[in-house]
Amino acid sequence: MKIATWNVNSLNVRAPQxxxxxxxxxxxxxxxxxxxxxxxxxxxxxFTNIGYQAVHLGQKTxxxxxxxxxxxxxxxxxxxxxxxxxxxxxxxxxxCGIRIICVYIPNGQSVGSDKYLYKLQWLQALTAYLEQQLKxxxxxxxxxxxxxxxxxxxxxxxxxxxxxxxxSEPERVAFRQLQALGLHDSFRLFEQPEKLYSWWDYRMxxxxxxxxxxIDHILISxxxxxxxxxxxxxxxxxxxxxxxxxxxxxxxxxxx
Numbered sequence: 001m002k003i004a005t006w007n008v009n010s011l012n013v014r015a016p017q018x019x020x021x022x023x024x025x026x027x028x029x030x031x032x033x034x035x036x037x038x039x040x041x042x043x044x045x046x047f048t049n050i051g052y053q054a055v056h057l058g059q060k061t062x063x064x065x066x067x068x069x070x071x072x073x074x075x076x077x078x079x080x081x082x083x084x085x086x087x088x089x090x091x092x093x094x095x096c097g098i099r100i101i102c103v104y105i106p107n108g109q110s111v112g113s114d115k116y117l118y119k120l121q122w123l124q125a126l127t128a129y130l131e132q133q134l135k136x137x138x139x140x141x142x143x144x145x146x147x148x149x150x151x152x153x154x155x156x157x158x159x160x161x162x163x164x165x166x167x168s169e170p171e172r173v174a175f176r177q178l179q180a181l182g183l184h185d186s187f188r189l190f191e192q193p194e195k196l197y198s199w200w201d202y203r204m205x206x207x208x209x210x211x212x213x214x215i216d217h218i219l220i221s222x223x224x225x226x227x228x229x230x231x232x233x234x235x236x237x238x239x240x241x242x243x244x245x246x247x248x249x250x251x252x253x254x255x256x
Contacts, residue, residue, distance in 0.1 A: 001096065001253045003029040005143035005216055006237075007104070007199075007246035011035040011064070014244055015043050018068075021237055023050055027250065028070050029095055031102035031143040034244075035064030042066065057088045065091045065102045065144075083125045090126075092133070096255060098224070099137035101130070103144035108165045116165060119147070123174040131181055138223040142183060145199075145246065146217050150175045150185065154214035156197065166215060183219040186251045187231045196233050199246045207238055218251045227253045 004027045008014045011032070022030060035042070035058050042056040047068055057078045058064035065088060067073060075094040079085065092101040103126065108119035134140055148171045152158035161167045179185070197212025204211060220228060230252045238247040 001029075001255050002027045002250055003031075003098075003100070003141060003143065003218065003253065004248045004250040005031045005033070005102070005145070005218055006248040007033040007145040007216060007244060009034050009036075009244040009246065011037055011043070011066075012041075013242060015046065017237060017240055017243070019046060019050060021234075021248065022047075022052065022068070025234070025250070029100055030068045030248075031100065032066040032068060033064070033102070033104035033145045035066055036061055037064060055091055055093060057091045059086075059088045063088045063104055065089060065104050067091055067093050067095075067100055067102050069093075069095050069100075071095050080125050080129045083122075083129075085122070089122075094137070097139060098253075098255070099133060099140040101133065101140065101142045101144075103142060103146070105144065105146045105148065107147045108171070111163065111165050111168050120170055120174060123171075123177075127174070127177050127181065130178065130183070134181060134221060138221060140183075140221040141186075141224060141251075142178070142217075142219040143249075144217070145215060146175065147215055148172065148175045148217075149213045149215050150217075153194070154197070156195065156211045156213070161213075166213060178219060182222045184222065184225055186218045186220045186228055187214070187233075187249065189225065189228050190231055198233050198249050200238065202245055216246055216249045218249060220251070224253065227255050229254050 056066040106119040109115035198216035200207040200212040
């Protein structure tokens, strides 16, 4: 079973790329962020035509998350319970006995800004929500654009980025608090080459120069760790014409 996460930065623009990638890679479950469309505009039929079903939580112009699956999607839940938030950032569902939670964690804009404080508060609410979810669903995967590079090796130039949003210590502490719940960075369960990233700025010819950050992650519960067989970042979609600034991260699981 292959599960993946991909911030597509507008499904209106990149639905053909997503459809083509799913056809080519035979991914079982894809979590998508920044769809930037309302629910009634989501291309459900296009995914159905290639053998997938989907659940989507969207809004016009901003945010938006979806779970796209080859398998039945059950026990769907939208948003973080008890968190008043107009931004559409979370959708959860159970697929093949695994609790799949797709998240688009706030960017934070800049350290100390109102959006940064919102990000840290949002992460606290997410952590509390996941603590409860793990009690109910021991097999759990948290996929998404975290907007956090958890370690210096996840940043092309740590000195340049030191103290900046996406790499600041409070954000990294929040990431570690997620791990402290019993979640594991599935990418780091395996030996990986250096300088592998999932996001590159559109500016400065950043992708060609590999000036990137690893901010898209798949965290899995301890119960799923024995099933993890491989994890990789697929750079190919970032080479397409009019690509997202992110590229997919994939995890292969052997769930029998």
